[in-house]
Amino acid sequence: MLLANQLRYFGRRDSRFVFSVLNSSSFWSLSRIVASPPTPAISINERERRRLFSLSSASGMDASPTCSLVLSGKTAAENETAKLLKRNDTLKLPDDTEISVLLHSEKDKPLEENGFRIDLYLNALSTDTFGRFLIWSPRVPSTQDVISHNFSNLPLGAVCVADVQFKGRGRSKNLWESPPGCLMFSFTIQMEDGRTVPLLQYVISLAITEAIKDICDKEGLPYIDLKIKWPNDLYVNDLKVGGVLCTSTYRLKKFNVTAGIGLNVENDKPSTCLNEALTDLSSTPYKFRKEDILAFFFNKFERLYDVFINQGFRALEELYYQTWLHSGQRVVVQEKKEDQVVENVVTIQTFACFFIQGLTSSGYLLAIGDDNQMCELHPDGNSQSMLHALLFLHCSVHNPKHEFISKCSGYRYMILEG
Structure with missing residues (x-):
């Protein structure tokens, strides 16, 4: 409803x-109704929280309040920006959360062994603007906070991706625990026409569904049934696997938009995930990788965003309606x-x-x-x-x-x- x-x-x-x-397809009784858990941002109990801390320590991640941010870029230009941000101690987090900033070339190998593989992502990225400057953290309060709190100091299209979030942002300022196995990222967008800002979440949702199709095409796989539930949720086989959150501020006649996305890639419990949906369709050993999804998302989003800005959302509506759940x-x-x-x-x-x-x-x-x-x-x-x-x-x-x-x-x- x-x-x-x-x-x-x-x-x-x-x-x-x-x-x-x-x-009017079938029958439900009220006794069978149970609340669907939020996915991919999954609330966890204290025992599970301690287990995640243990896993973090075992993989080289610091279980202390200190948040590690690893900076990297597609080319030398973005890497120079990373060096400047580190040298000037520019990046901050809300509530004075202590952070340590590393360049990708400086990080300890164990830090990334069980986490997001930066090189794999950058090699698959082919954009001119979006996603070329990357902030990766093994464990962060919220990627949305990292981007929004440092927006003016980051290049356009900069992205923050995390393996674990413990204060992930949701609708109406909800906070969620987001475990490993989810792709969680936020990135910067700047817009001038305020009338188009509310439509941005639809372009992002569409880019996600189209990116998954592009990966399936590349790997010769059948399409999974990934659909858009208005206004900003993503569903597979009638179960939620992701969502989009956009927040904005207005400064110097421009809207600074922080777009956040969460997508359950690997966790088949408590509901479902992208890889489980793929397994149900094909016997292939291939599994969706977070690095590929993020790169293919930006590759697709940059093209769709260009159409959106220059021709309006009407130019994307037909494709959007093919992907959403609500027609008729x-x-x-x-x-x-x-x-x-x-x-x-x-x-x-x-x-x-x-x-x-x-x-x-x-x-x-x-x-x-x-x-x-x-x-x-x-x-x-x-x-x-x-x-x-x-x-x-x-x-x-x-x-x-x-x-x-x-x-x-x-x-x-x-x-x-x-």
Whole structure:
């Protein structure tokens, strides 16, 4: 079930709504519903946290609060930038987290043995701008923090990638533990037209799905069923394997955008991952490698981004719609009045059925009603509700022939018979 904090009839007064996705393929009972764990950012308990620290120490990673940052570049120009940043002690982290900065040529070999292989990544990279300056850390609070906190001192397209995150960023400032086996990275983008900034996450999501296809083509593999769930999640076989987060600040008439991506490549528990999806399709011993995915992502993103900036998102829409999950999905929109609350649950006033048609020019969902009335659907943004939204979307697509109401975080959701 998707959430909306606004449904705007064009030319009418704004109202507040919630909507759910419907289909009519099978049956679900409420007792079978379980919350899907966040992937690839997986919350872990204290025992697992200590195990990760132990693994970090065994692989040469420092389990102390000190964060190691290894700087590298595609060419001599980027490597000179790395030397300058180290010499001037430029890079900082929030909360005065202690860091140690190394050049790729200076690092101890054990540091990278079980981690991200920088040379493998750089050899596969063929961009002019994006991804050419690399910051790698075996363990970092958040790649998003590394990039956003040092944005003005980094070259355009600089990327930070980490093997382990312990304060990874999610929607609505959620923090997540991200274990080894996930590709977690953030990079810099600078944009001038604020109207295009909200659409950037769609270009990034599309670049990820297309990069995986490019790898499959190169290796002669079948395509895995990697799809985009609006607005910023990635799914394989109806299970979440990744997501995109973009944050921005406005300075000197430009939007400084930090784009963060998490993708579960190797962890088949507790849900699924890219390599498990590939194994289900093919007997090949080939496994997706994080280094290849990152390089192929930037190779594809740079081309798509150029089209996006020069021709607009409309030029990419057809390809985007081929990859997302929502074309023709039926939604039930439920209006709520915030001033009518009973036992902390907002009372549903009305509901109506709509069919998703695509995206509006501003990047929200475009839907049409039975009376041909067009509307624009916005995400709610409530993190706890979004977890349930993912749950209801997954369930209702497969089994809406059951009616029930669920209460969560001040809202009431209803999935009706399809």
